[in-house]
Amino acid sequence: xxxxxxxxxxxKTFLRTPxxxxxxxxxxxxxAQFLKTQPYSPxxxxxxxxxxxNFNLLxxxxxxxxxxxxxxxxxxxxxxxxxxxxxHFLNSLTCFVQMRSFGIYPDPNMFPLVLKACVFLKNxxxxxxxxxxxxxxxxxxxxxxxxxxxxxxxxFQSLQPNGGRKVFAFNVFDGMPKSDELCGTSAQEKGAxxxxxxxxxxxxxxxxxWDVVSWNTVxxxxxxxxxxxxxxxxxxxxxNANMKPDSFTLSSVxxxxxEYVDVIKGKEIHGYAIRHWFDSDCYIASSLIxxxxxxxxxxxxxxxFNLLSKRDDISWNSIxxxxxxxxxxxxxxxxxxxxxxxxxxxxxxxxxxIMPACAYLTTLHLGKQLHGYIIRGxxxxxxFIASSLVDMYAKCGNIKAARWIFDQMEHQxxxxxxxxxxxxxxxxxxxxALLLFKQMEMDGVKPNYVSYIAVFTACSHAGLTDEAWRYxxxxxxxxxxxxxxxxxxxxADLLGRAGKLEEAYEFIGSMHIAPTGSIWSTLLSACRVHKxxxxxxxxxxxIFKVDPENVGAYVLMSNMYAAARRWKDAAKMRIFMKKKxxxxxxxxxxxxxxxxxxxxxxxxxxxPLYDRIFEALKDxxxxxxxxxYIPDTNEDFHDVDEEQKKYMIFxxxxxxxLAFGIISTPAGTTIxxxxxxxxxxxxxxxxxxxxxxxxxxxxxxxxxxxxxFKYGKCSCRDYW
DNA sequence: ATAGGGTTAG
Numbered sequence: 001x002x003x004x005x006x007x008x009x010x011x012k013t014f015l016r017t018p019x020x021x022x023x024x025x026x027x028x029x030x031x032a033q034f035l036k037t038q039p040y041s042p043x044x045x046x047x048x049x050x051x052x053x054n055f056n057l058l059x060x061x062x063x064x065x066x067x068x069x070x071x072x073x074x075x076x077x078x079x080x081x082x083x084x085x086x087x088h089f090l091n092s093l094t095c096f097v098q099m100r101s102f103g104i105y106p107d108p109n110m111f112p113l114v115l116k117a118c119v120f121l122k123n124x125x126x127x128x129x130x131x132x133x134x135x136x137x138x139x140x141x142x143x144x145x146x147x148x149x150x151x152x153x154x155x156f157q158s159l160q161p162n163g164g165r166k167v168f169a170f171n172v173f174d175g176m177p178k179s180d181e182l183c184g185t186s187a188q189e190k191g192a193x194x195x196x197x198x199x200x201x202x203x204x205x206x207x208x209x210w211d212v213v214s215w216n217t218v219x220x221x222x223x224x225x226x227x228x229x230x231x232x233x234x235x236x237x238x239x240n241a242n243m244k245p246d247s248f249t250l251s252s253v254x255x256x257x258x259e260y261v262d263v264i265k266g267k268e269i270h271g272y273a274i275r276h277w278f279d280s281d282c283y284i285a286s287s288l289i290x291x292x293x294x295x296x297x298x299x300x301x302x303x304x305f306n307l308l309s310k311r312d313d314i315s316w317n318s319i320x321x322x323x324x325x326x327x328x329x330x331x332x333x334x335x336x337x338x339x340x341x342x343x344x345x346x347x348x349x350x351x352x353x354i355m356p357a358c359a360y361l362t363t364l365h366l367g368k369q370l371h372g373y374i375i376r377g378x379x380x381x382x383x384f385i386a387s388s389l390v391d392m393y394a395k396c397g398n399i400k401a402a403r404w405i406f407d408q409m410e411h412q413x414x415x416x417x418x419x420x421x422x423x424x425x426x427x428x429x430x431x432x433a434l435l436l437f438k439q440m441e442m443d444g445v446k447p448n449y450v451s452y453i454a455v456f457t458a459c460s461h462a463g464l465t466d467e468a469w470r471y472x473x474x475x476x477x478x479x480x481x482x483x484x485x486x487x488x489x490x491x492a493d494l495l496g497r498a499g500k501l502e503e504a505y506e507f508i509g510s511m512h513i514a515p516t517g518s519i520w521s522t523l524l525s526a527c528r529v530h531k532x533x534x535x536x537x538x539x540x541x542x543i544f545k546v547d548p549e550n551v552g553a554y555v556l557m558s559n560m561y562a563a564a565r566r567w568k569d570a571a572k573m574r575i576f577m578k579k580k581x582x583x584x585x586x587x588x589x590x591x592x593x594x595x596x597x598x599x600x601x602x603x604x605x606x607x608p609l610y611d612r613i614f615e616a617l618k619d620x621x622x623x624x625x626x627x628x629y630i631p632d633t634n635e636d637f638h639d640v641d642e643e644q645k646k647y648m649i650f651x652x653x654x655x656x657x658l659a660f661g662i663i664s665t666p667a668g669t670t671i672x673x674x675x676x677x678x679x680x681x682x683x684x685x686x687x688x689x690x691x692x693x694x695x696x697x698x699x700x701x702x703x704x705x706x707x708x709f710k711y712g713k714c715s716c717r718d719y720w
Numbered sequence: 721a722t723a724g725g726g727t728t729a730g
Contacts, residue, residue, distance in 0.1 A: 148721050351727095419728045453729050487730095
């Protein structure tokens with residue numbers, strides 16, 4: 001009995017000073033004692049609920065709350081807070097509205113919570129009606145409430161474009177809404193964004209004092225809505241008001257300089273961050289990583305990451321994305337593996353960041369593994385991820401899988417359409433690509449800059465000059481897209497491949513932006529294919545004017561001179577190259593066998609199975625010679641005799657990879673090879689015949705497209 | 721009460 005009365009006193013003491021409880025465990029013990037010893041009174045129950053909600057113990061709080069017939073303010077407040085803090089914003093708001101219907105008025109520090117819930121549920125209407133409630137209660141002078149309102153209007157401003165949101169009339173004081181109304185996205189009227197901006201200004205004007213949070217909220221609001229200059233102006237003004245920018249301020253400012261590609265200003269901010277000890281802050285670090293990556297300063301991104309003592313999931317995502325966006329794919333994949341080793345769980349963003357690395361490197365096995373992970377993790381409906389999967393499967397040579405993913409998507413956006421169109425284009429299925437483009441337009445999805453690159457790529461690989469012209473002309477007329485370098489390059493390439501060399505030359509000359517070396521280069525290689533040395537010389541001169549270090553042009557000219565037996569001119573080109581110290585990139589092919597990538601360069605004997613590869617090559621050569629193969633040595637310009645040339649072609653990198661693929665995989669397996677430069681004519685002929693004699697499908701991806709070899713034919717119909 | 725990372729590109 002004594003012990004019971006002691007407990008009673010103890011419980012009473014705790015209820016009088018609930019803050020003396022320090023752990024969840026103590027709180028739970030208190031509940032047990034309370035249930036044993038106390039008669040239920042609304043006020044003591046409310047105190048207990050508030051204890052639980054402070055520890056974010058939702059279920060015990062609800063248990064007690066439901067035992068009350070007419071809960072007092074403290075009980076409502078605690079339960080609303082507990083719901084909001086455990087992410088149940090809808091329940092939190094429903095509870096708030098219920099409380100109002102009981103005729104209970106909220107107290108000042110409840111508003112920030114419910115406003116946050118409105119932001120989360122994208123429910124502007126409810127937020128506005130709560131704002132009305134705040135004004136009526138005269139609480140708009142409260143700093144915290146004011147800041148929460150500022151935040152709400154700032155967030156809704158950035159939700160504006162492409163609204164189509166459901167409108168419903170609802171007032172906090174009118175009673176209960178249905179739950180689907182509460183989570184529904186709210187009003188989208190014309191000029192709504194301006195209204196929100198005005199609301200923000202009005203709130204700001206009403207507030208008697210502004211603190212750092214007020215400034216940061218408004219700065220972030222401007223920065224996230226593309227009003228960069230206004231945001232920067234406010235940062236300066238904030239300084240004039242004797243308010244020091246903190247880490248929150250910096251993480252609004254850094255993305256602006258990333259967008260501006262202004263590494264000088266970005267570095268200044270980095271310096272400020274170091275001086276104020278913000279550089280070890282994960283938020284600042286990931287913004288810095290992103291800023292440097294956007295400015296093509298990947299080394300600086302890496303050093304920020306390496307100096308970070310604590311890394312969260314977003315720090316990892318940022319550095320992985322930074323590597324992939326800068327073309328450092330191996331490093332990106334390495335970091336991804338390190339992230340997994342460090343037991344950091346990949347998020348949706350991780351997958352859409354890493355996937356392009358698989359696409360560029362043609363590492364299908366890795367892409368498939370990631371795809372498995374995506375399905376298991378429940379990420380497959382994410383638009384970004386699905387688009388990157390479409391792209392990955394297409395680039396890894398599996399256009400059917402790409403199409404399957406594309407068709408599985410619930411909605412297709414412009415990026416996913418563009419990815420699948422580009423996929424078909426790269427595989428030489430020009431008609432399918434153009435058909436999809438029409439379907440996209442019929443679906444009401446507007447093409448953008450990149451979509452048209454895909455269209456021209458498709459036309460280019462099938463020689464569809466008339467269609468290409470039509471699209472080129474309608475691009476700006478129908479969609480207001482001005483042709484840029486990539487479009488000009490694709491058009492020039494298209495005309496060149498189709499043999500319309502003079503037309504291409506004039507086309508490049510008439511561009512409204514200055515042509516680059518790479519645009520002229522597409523025409524130069526067309527000149528080689530169509531053996532027009534005279535025009536080639538003119539084009540090469542243009543290249544050397546804008547890009548005197550262009551390796552490809554020297555090599556190409558040298559080869560063309562050699563083919564025309566103008567040895568002196570050929571030698572001159574080689575000497576120029578030597579003087580400038582520029583070297584040709586070696587031709588290289590790779591193939592995946594049993595989840596490993598095997599790389600070959602031309603004439604390479606270093607592979608452990610080289611002897612067997614050589615035997616296989618000889619064997620294949622005999623077989624295809626029986627099918628009528630005659631080596632075409634025209635494209636090999638080494639100054640050696642024909643027999644040697646035959647041998648040199650015979651050991652081109654793609655053939656080594658192919659022979660290795662044939663001897664190391666079961667009969668009938670599809671072989672996928674990737675090459676860093678264009679396949680030569682002779683290899684193309686040889687691989688066609690090899691596909692026939694070994695009865696296999698062979699897929700070769702070079703630097704610009706796919707070749708599917710089957711039954712002695714290639715999908716490009718010898719046009720590439 | 722305020723903050724960070726993502727898909728398509730000859």
